Amino acid sequence: MRRWLAIFLLIFALRGHAHEVRPAYLELTERAPGEFDVLWKVPALGGTPLAGEEIPHEQAVVAPADPNAPKTMPCGCPAPTAAQLSRGVTPIHPSLPKDAVIVAPPRVERIFGAEIKRWTIQVPRGLDGWEVTVHGLQATMVDVLVRVALADGRVVSRVLRPDAPSFVFEKNTAGPAAAGYCRLGLAHILFGIDHLLFVLALVLIVRGVGALVKTITAFTMAHSITLGLATLGYVHVPAAPVEATVALSIVFVASEILRSRRGQPGLTERAPWLVAGMFGLLHGFGFAGALSQVGLPAHDIPLALLFFNIGVEVGQLAFVVVALGAIGALRSVRLPQWAPVLPPYAIGSFAMFWVIERTIAIW
Numbered sequence: 001m002r003r004w005l006a007i008f009l010l011i012f013a014l015r016g017h018a019h020e021v022r023p024a025y026l027e028l029t030e031r032a033p034g035e036f037d038v039l040w041k042v043p044a045l046g047g048t049p050l051a052g053e054e055i056p057h058e059q060a061v062v063a064p065a066d067p068n069a070p071k072t073m074p075c076g077c078p079a080p081t082a083a084q085l086s087r088g089v090t091p092i093h094p095s096l097p098k099d100a101v102i103v104a105p106p107r108v109e110r111i112f113g114a115e116i117k118r119w120t121i122q123v124p125r126g127l128d129g130w131e132v133t134v135h136g137l138q139a140t141m142v143d144v145l146v147r148v149a150l151a152d153g154r155v156v157s158r159v160l161r162p163d164a165p166s167f168v169f170e171k172n173t174a175g176p177a178a179a180g181y182c183r184l185g186l187a188h189i190l191f192g193i194d195h196l197l198f199v200l201a202l203v204l205i206v207r208g209v210g211a212l213v214k215t216i217t218a219f220t221m222a223h224s225i226t227l228g229l230a231t232l233g234y235v236h237v238p239a240a241p242v243e244a245t246v247a248l249s250i251v252f253v254a255s256e257i258l259r260s261r262r263g264q265p266g267l268t269e270r271a272p273w274l275v276a277g278m279f280g281l282l283h284g285f286g287f288a289g290a291l292s293q294v295g296l297p298a299h300d301i302p303l304a305l306l307f308f309n310i311g312v313e314v315g316q317l318a319f320v321v322v323a324l325g326a327i328g329a330l331r332s333v334r335l336p337q338w339a340p341v342l343p344p345y346a347i348g349s350f351a352m353f354w355v356i357e358r359t360i361a362i363w
Contacts, residue, residue, distance in 0.1 A: 038096070145184075189311070
């Protein structure tokens with residue numbers, strides 16, 4: 001009973017991390033000298049944006065000693081009211097240049113998994129020296145891809161992270177954010193608990209280093225194919241059913257581990273590379289959600305795809321090495337008789353919870 005209680009507590013503790021961490025996207029496109037179209041796209045889980053609309057406000061300085069002063073966030077912006085929070089507004093928003101003037105009212109659109117806001121601004125003095133920042137980003141696990149396209153064809157791309165939420169814009173430093181895309185892929189796999197549990201299940205059931213290398217290679221090649229097809233727009237698969245089926249794939253492999261423990265080898269143990277390849281195609285669509293929902297311009301996608309995939313593979317290999325090291329260390333420890341079946345039961349319990357949760361979300 002204590003073991004099952006621990007499993008269910010872990011399920012609820014990991015519930016918020018079962019989905020991959022999706023980035024936000026801030027784009028400024030210069031249409032005329034000093035005039036920019038702004039696009040702010042933010043991820044949402046369960047219909048609530050992680051980084052919502054900008055709260056209208058004046059940047060007023062209030063003495064901290066004033067007991068009647070309105071509550072403010074560290075950036076000086078007013079804290080959201082209870083009514084705003086109930087609408088999904090959170091204290092996370094981009095800070096535009098101080099002399100920016102809004103010339104076209106914001107248009108807000110909500111799609112599955114994201115919220116999009118578009119408006120137009122005029123910046124008479126240009127963007128040079130603008131401190132690009134997203135207020136409140138430090139309190140999240142969300143990265144923000146920033147892209148500024150100037151009228152002369154130059155593009156400045158950067159990635160903001162919770163530990164580095166700002167940079168100073170200089171149009172002479174135009175270039176791609178390759179390292180940022182790589183970090184995004186690394187964070188995506190390391191925080192995507194469902195994908196990691198699938199890899200862990202493969203590590204637990206595959207026997208021999210050679211077979212494990214073939215299995216992980218098949219999984220890598222398969223998810224790279226569908227990641228590329230989905231991100232480039234050749235294949236379109238709804239995100240909600242994909243996430244539910246990804247969780248179901250984990251349940252399948254966990255049940256295969258239990259069969260193996262009982263001396264009844266299943267398909268995964270007999271042909272692990274085949275199962276890893278088939279389910280890898282499915283997981284690739286899940287990986288693609290982190291890039292395709294950002295809405296990157298077409299000419300940025302190949303570079304983002306390449307370095308994002310590199311980051312995913314680095315994180316995946318690092319996890320496999322750590323898992324093998326932990327399993328090797330546990331073999332030298334005397335464990336209870338029931339210990340070998342605890343990991344597959346725990347993995348299957350997590351995954352079945354996600355299957356139910358994600359299936360309900362479809363409807």
